[in-house]
Amino acid sequence: MKFCSRSDSRDDTVKNFIKAFTYAWMGIVHGAAQERNVKFHLVAAIVVIVAGWLTGLSRFEWIVITAVIALVIALELMNAAVERVVDLVTQERHPLAKQAKDLAAGAVLVFSIASAIIGVLIFLPKWLM
């Protein structure tokens, strides 16, 4: 009979956490390497961060910019995941496959438009001053 000490189960929890983190990191690296839109948003994020640094943003504005950048990239990764699942389920043309891909792409577009508006609202008044 095998007894599990409390430190064994804590080791397992830490190992599982590290494994889950590694898989999630591999997802980000894969997305950045394979997905054109993820690459585009990563470059755009760098441009926005440099522009923010040169312009001089408040703490609150940096919080908003950080959240917006993270959400756009997270949505792109989710969109890529939906595309993979749809392609795994069917290689044939199917109206539901189209809807699934277009809905996921629509979600990215909605937030991309909102993030562009947020960017203009934060940066434009400072550049016009």
Ligand SMILES: Nc1ncnc2c1ncn2[C@@H]1O[C@H](COP(=O)(O)OP(=O)(O)OP(=O)(O)O)[C@@H](O)[C@H]1O
């Ligand atoms: N299996 C499918 N069935 C129906 N429509 C699809 C399917 N896969 C993609 N589409 C639709 O085709 C349009 C273009 O999709 P997408 O940009 O993913 O290209 P694709 O058709 O998968 O081809 P490619 O992989 O060469 O770019 C989108 O409207 C998408 O929803």
